[in-house]
Amino acid sequence: MSDNGNDVVICGGGVIGAAVAYYLAKRGVRSTLVEANTIAHGASGYAAGFLSPPKLEHLRSPMAAILEQSYGMHGPLADELQQDSGIDYRFAWAPSPIVACSEEDALDLQAAATEVEGARWIEADELHDISPLIDPGPRGAYLGRPTGQLDSYLYTRALVAAAERLGSGVRMGRVTGLAGEGDRITGATLAGGETISADAVVVAMGPWSAEAGPWLGAAVPVVPLKGQILRLRPNRDLPLAGFTEPGGDYLMLKSSGLIYTGTTEERAGFDAQPTRAGHDTIRAFGARHASGLAAMEVVQHTACLRPLSPDDRPIIGAVPGRPGAFLATGHGRKGVLMSPATGAALAELIVDGQSAALDLAPFDPGRFAAEGVT
Numbered sequence: 115m116s117d118n119g120n121d122v123v124i125c126g127g128g129v130i131g132a133a134v135a136y137y138l139a140k141r142g143v144r145s146t147l148v149e150a151n152t153i154a155h156g157a158s159g160y161a162a163g164f165l166s167p168p169k170l171e172h173l174r175s176p177m178a179a180i181l182e183q184s185y186g187m188h189g190p191l192a193d194e195l196q197q198d199s200g201i202d203y204r205f206a207w208a209p210s211p212i213v214a215c216s217e218e219d220a221l222d223l224q225a226a227a228t229e230v231e232g233a234r235w236i237e238a239d240e241l242h243d244i245s246p247l248i249d250p251g252p253r254g255a256y257l258g259r260p261t262g263q264l265d266s267y268l269y270t271r272a273l274v275a276a277a278e279r280l281g282s283g284v285r286m287g288r289v290t291g292l293a294g295e296g297d298r299i300t301g302a303t304l305a306g307g308e309t310i311s312a313d314a315v316v317v318a319m320g321p322w323s324a325e326a327g328p329w330l331g332a333a334v335p336v337v338p339l340k341g342q343i344l345r346l347r348p349n350r351d352l353p354l355a356g357f358t359e360p361g362g363d364y365l366m367l368k369s370s371g372l373i374y375t376g377t378t379e380e381r382a383g384f385d386a387q388p389t390r391a392g393h394d395t396i397r398a399f400g401a402r403h404a405s406g407l408a409a410m411e412v413v414q415h416t417a418c419l420r421p422l423s424p425d426d427r428p429i430i431g432a433v434p435g436r437p438g439a440f441l442a443t444g445h446g447r448k449g450v451l452m453s454p455a456t457g458a459a460l461a462e463l464i465v466d467g468q469s470a471a472l473d474l475a476p477f478d479p480g481r482f483a484a485e486g487v488t
Contacts, residue, residue: 131318133457139280165262176476203268211255342392
């Protein structure tokens with residue numbers, strides 16, 4: 115790495131770019147984080163901030179290692195990062211059973227509970243004891259390891275603040291291209307024509323990372339996946355707990371004192387506006403399990419855009435044929451969860467030329483060129 119003060123330019127001030135900046139700074143590498151709006155402006159600031167343990171289908175997939183590693187990193191990171199940054203981002207653990215919605219669900223979840231370490235099947239009475247919001251019913255639930263929860267906005271800010279304390283910087287501006295010498299990428303160009311030079315450039319712009327495809331001459335096939343969330347004010351005391359459906363819809367009381375519930379999955383382009391249809395969809399999910407929600411006030415209704423890749427796996431690594439260029443995007447609904455493993459692995463790749471902690475082969479940006487994806 116050079117001595118020009120800009121060893122790495124990171125394009126994008128969301129949770130993934132912030133995690134890369136933090137883990138580079140921990141290795142003594144300075145970066146400049148470039149953000150067009152504000153830090154944690156998009157999904158990173160509005161995400162529910164739930165850190166679920168991997169489910170059985172994940173443990174059988176190429177996602178197993180990154181999900182398991184990230185889940186294990188968040189607890190120790192909370193102590194370290196809050197000290198490094200001075201920001202308390204309200205990290206906590208809480209139970210979040212997966213509720214069986216049908217007899218078929220019950221059979222599948224009971225089977226999964228026998229195969230996943232730390233998981234068990236619970237009957238309806240224990241489910242209600244754990245999550246009193248759930249109406250009494252005939253079916254039980256899969257109870258796995260606890261779900262972590264945090265304030266995603268404060269967490270992203272903490273990553274950036276800690277990186278700044280260690281010598282990195284933040285620059286407000288819109289990246290409009292990449293600079294290079296031959297095939298090598300040597301910096302990022304901002305609106306207005308200024309170029310920030312660096313030894314390496316990381317594109318971590320969420321769904322907007324697709325804009326970098328023409329700059330790199332490589333496929334960056336991410337699209338926005340819209341998700342809406344309702345935040346409700348409880349009308350009685352409740353434990354720090356929640357529940358999910360097998361499909362991923364969730365409800366949980368957070369340490370902020372609000373109930374978070376959602377989320378939709380919509381292919382709506384870059385439209386990030388909350389809708390009445392989204393509100394009604396989320397309310398219908400709640401009504402299936404917790405009739406008491408109907409009397410609770412909605413204090414905030416938000417929508418955000420998550421970056422989704424064609425194979426539902428993140429895109430992490432060096433861009434083939436473009437030395438100095440790296441991608442970190444495509445994390446879908448699990449960007450906050452996967453941020454520490456992503457940041458640490460990419461920092462290793464940039465500094466050491468390889469990642470020792472995590473096999474990045476399943477997330478190689480070059481896989482799309484091999485499959486003919488554009």
